[in-house]
Amino acid sequence: MNKERAVALARRQEQLLARSTELRQRLALDVAPWQPRLAQVDRVRSAVSRSWQWLRAHPEVPAGLAVGVLLLRPRRALRWGWRWGRRAWLGWQLFQRVQLSGSAQPGAARGSALAAMVAELTRR
Numbered sequence: 037m038n039k040e041r042a043v044a045l046a047r048r049q050e051q052l053l054a055r056s057t058e059l060r061q062r063l064a065l066d067v068a069p070w071q072p073r074l075a076q077v078d079r080v081r082s083a084v085s086r087s088w089q090w091l092r093a094h095p096e097v098p099a100g101l102a103v104g105v106l107l108l109r110p111r112r113a114l115r116w117g118w119r120w121g122r123r124a125w126l127g128w129q130l131f132q133r134v135q136l137s138g139s140a141q142p143g144a145a146r147g148s149a150l151a152a153m154v155a156e157l158t159r160r
Contacts (some may be wrong), residue, residue: 126156130154
């Protein structure tokens with residue numbers, strides 16, 4: 037590499053570093069009003085993460101709650117379980133069909149199968 041090219045590259049690097057510093061400062065000013073909201077979102081996310089970890093460590097708690105609801109409100113629990121179980125099953129079928137149609141069928145057939153499954157899922 038010749039000296040002129042090295043000087044040009046060094047100059048360009050300095051310009052880019054100066055531009056990067058300017059953009060970082062501008063971004064810090066633009067984000068400053070959002071800092072309290074973003075901190076709150078971080079706290080909520082952390083609390084949800086800790087709660088989820090606790091639930092995974094203590095699976096007997098949601099199982100006990102489910103049994104309690106089933107014993108106290110059997111009709112409502114079964115109706116809810118049937119409704120959401122059906123939706124989960126249809127969602128799984130949709131996922132499977134999309135997976136299969138992505139590899140085996142052309143785009144038009146994939147779209148119609150997907151539309152039929154979405155219609156089935158949204159129907160009550």
